[in-house]
Amino acid sequence: MGWRGLPLRHPASVLVAGRPYSHATPSERHTSISMNPSRLLEQDKSSYPTLEAPCPYFGACGGCALQDLAYEHQLALKRTRVARALATLPSMPSFELIGLEDPWRYRNKAELTFGESNGRLTLGFHAARSFWRVVDLPDCLLLPRLAVEIVNGVRELAQATGLPVYHTRTHQGFFRSLIIRSGSVTGQVMACLVTSPGSREVMSRLAQDLRARHPNLTSVYWGITTRLADVAVPEELVHLEGAAHLDDQLGPFRLRLHPLSFLQPNSRQADRMYTYLCDSIRELPRGIAWDLYCGVGVVGFYLAKHVGRVYGIDVEPHHVELAGANAALNGLGNMEFRVGRVETLLLDRRSWLAEAKPDLVVVDPPRAGLHPHALSALLAARPMTIAYIACNVQSLARDLRVLLASFPRYQVRALRAFDMFPHTNHAETVALLTRRG
Numbered sequence: 001m002g003w004r005g006l007p008l009r010h011p012a013s014v015l016v017a018g019r020p021y022s023h024a025t026p027s028e029r030h031t032s033i034s035m036n037p038s039r040l041l042e043q044d045k046s047s048y049p050t051l052e053a054p055c056p057y058f059g060a061c062g063g064c065a066l067q068d069l070a071y072e073h074q075l076a077l078k079r080t081r082v083a084r085a086l087a088t089l090p091s092m093p094s095f096e097l098i099g100l101e102d103p104w105r106y107r108n109k110a111e112l113t114f115g116e117s118n119g120r121l122t123l124g125f126h127a128a129r130s131f132w133r134v135v136d137l138p139d140c141l142l143l144p145r146l147a148v149e150i151v152n153g154v155r156e157l158a159q160a161t162g163l164p165v166y167h168t169r170t171h172q173g174f175f176r177s178l179i180i181r182s183g184s185v186t187g188q189v190m191a192c193l194v195t196s197p198g199s200r201e202v203m204s205r206l207a208q209d210l211r212a213r214h215p216n217l218t219s220v221y222w223g224i225t226t227r228l229a230d231v232a233v234p235e236e237l238v239h240l241e242g243a244a245h246l247d248d249q250l251g252p253f254r255l256r257l258h259p260l261s262f263l264q265p266n267s268r269q270a271d272r273m274y275t276y277l278c279d280s281i282r283e284l285p286r287g288i289a290w291d292l293y294c295g296v297g298v299v300g301f302y303l304a305k306h307v308g309r310v311y312g313i314d315v316e317p318h319h320v321e322l323a324g325a326n327a328a329l330n331g332l333g334n335m336e337f338r339v340g341r342v343e344t345l346l347l348d349r350r351s352w353l354a355e356a357k358p359d360l361v362v363v364d365p366p367r368a369g370l371h372p373h374a375l376s377a378l379l380a381a382r383p384m385t386i387a388y389i390a391c392n393v394q395s396l397a398r399d400l401r402v403l404l405a406s407f408p409r410y411q412v413r414a415l416r417a418f419d420m421f422p423h424t425n426h427a428e429t430v431a432l433l434t435r436r437g
Contacts, residue, residue: 053067063142077425079417089401096416106268109180109265112151112177113176114165121155122135137151141423142422146187154191178193186248188218189216190218191220194225197224207220218242218243222240244258250267260316261295261296274302276416277302278303287358288308289361290362292313292374296326297335301332310335316339320339357381358383365390366391369399379407383435385435387431387433388400409435410436412431412432415429
């Protein structure tokens with residue numbers, strides 16, 4: 001779930017005032033074209049007084065967009081943006097946006113990029129409005145202090161190897177990105193250096209030196225990729241040093257994670273969000289729940305105590321493997337996980353409806369929202385309740401429009417937003433829908 005802004009899209013795929021571009025009025029179309037997401041955000045921010053951002057890199061770094069607003073104004077701005085995106089949908093309930101008591105150093109995972117400046121290796125986030133420049137960050141106020149110390153150690157040791165940084169324009173070089181993961185409860189830290197193919201001896205020595213400097217660093221992985229794109233998703237993972245997994249806890253559940261595991265980046269808010277979800281479905285019979293895009297199974301863990309059985313689907317085999325292992329770790333025997341694309345597995349409707357006709361379906365899709373085939377399969381399954389967890393309120397609005405207008409008809413019974421990403425322009429939104437007959 002990205003946090004550096006929305007990708008640019010063709011106007012035909014853009015929602016304007018909650019409607020497809022082709023259905024928008026001329027004035028709405030003009031506004032949508034003349035204002036890209038960053039300009040629209042700046043217009044929204046102009047309604048609030050600004051202050052001096054605590055971070056000296058604010059404005060240059062593309063990681064944060066709202067540090068120059070008081071936190072209560074950030075929450076008000078985000079609530080306005082969510083409400084505006086959903087405003088044209090029929091019969092939408094009022095909603096709260098739940099903030100964080102301490103909106104600093106909350107991120108349990110971050111992906112930083114290696115860069116180069118004046119012949120020296122840099123490590124940080126991409127510069128604002130730039131795919132090429134990297135802002136070197138000796139500190140980030142969203143990351144735990146121990147994670148920042150380890151990031152600085154990685155930078156220094158990588159520089160000492162003399163190996164070059166990977167350049168996305170030339171597709172040459174070695175060091176590409178760093179995935180840093182912190183245990184919110186355990187305090188453990190895991191580092192994964194993502195590089196082009198190279199010497200295992202060099203990387204093993206770097207990992208040993210890094211753990212010698214930082215004894216609290218639980219494990220070090222090496223991610224290897226030949227992909228041309230600047231993404232921190234390696235094709236091969238090599239465990240170099242320390243434990244194979246990072247141990248953590250979310251709410252009452254123990255978790256084992258590896259570098260690529262998906263988990264909401266704000267553990268406190270994630271626990272609140274999933275608890276809210278379970279509190280909202282307590283009146284359901286102890287039936288069948290689907291957890292679509294399940295990741296390592298955390299949503300299903302919360303549901304497992306309230307329903308008879310949970311079926312989880314995720315496209316990543318390593319997610320499903322850890323989901324099963326974590327379910328066993330927590331003594332949850334009423335869960336089953338399957339690997340595959342949601343839209344593909346749900347096409348076999350006879351199998352799903354015969355084995356596991358759902359009473360409740362929870363979807364937590366990527367920013368693009370639900371695939372059309374997944375939407376049609378969801379409607380064919382006719383669950384009594386749908387819980388839609390959205391990191392992109394525009395995709396949520398588009399998919400809700402289908403669910404509210406198709407057969408069977410659904411209505412939005414409850415809505416709540418959570419500030420999962422303080423100081424950025426993103427919020428997580430949960431919509432609870434019930435079937436109308």
